[in-house]
Amino acid sequence: MQIDNSEERIRNIHQDLLEVYGEQDWHDDKDGVRQLLVTILSQNVADENTARAAENLFKDFKNYEEIENASVDELADSINPAGLPQTKAQRIQRTLKALREHGDKEDYSVEFLGDMEDSDAQDWLEEIKGIGPKTASVLLNFHFDADVMPVDTHVERIAKRFRLIPFSASNGKAHELLNEAVPHDIKNSFHMLIIEHGKNNCSARNPTCEETKLKRYCSRYELVENGDLTPEEYPPEEME
Structure with missing residues (x-):
């Protein structure tokens, strides 16, 4: 599979995504700490469950100090809809x-991250056990407009099917390659639109590529069209 993640091709994909799904609304909470906690809740769970868990969390506890000092069991019970409650x-x-504990002033703020280089801010966040590249990138991109590309399961799957990155790329490598390839001015929009495509058409199983013009970018659809795969089959590398 030949990789093509040229800027021209990525901008063409972005334009077609816009024509199919329209510009996506996104919400910067203004409170970066809240946004970071909600992003942790969102790890590997549906949006509606994230919303329920977040509503419980900020209803059950008055402030961040109460959340930090609560018993793990009490906090886990509050955020149970998000799944993996003890871990989260x-x-x-x-x-x-x-x-x-960061800096001289003991309060709860992420604003110091805005004074760092993007890579340093990402590294600082990822030093916290349980925060990976995707969670860190969501905060930095949405709250600080940093030049980083959040890569969740939808983005990674579609980037591979669209031949933007190799199927063999790890999640960490996917972040690295897409950060380099996707222009800064469309990173946020591209991320949101790819997620929308993943939810509506390019699902992990039984994708409906033929229903949108985006099929022309899809390596799997090309194999089906050429008769190399049936609609129920998947390329061997995708099944690895």
């Missing part, structure tokens, strides 16, 4: 502790 409760409390 510990991640949230580790994150709040790291933010509070």
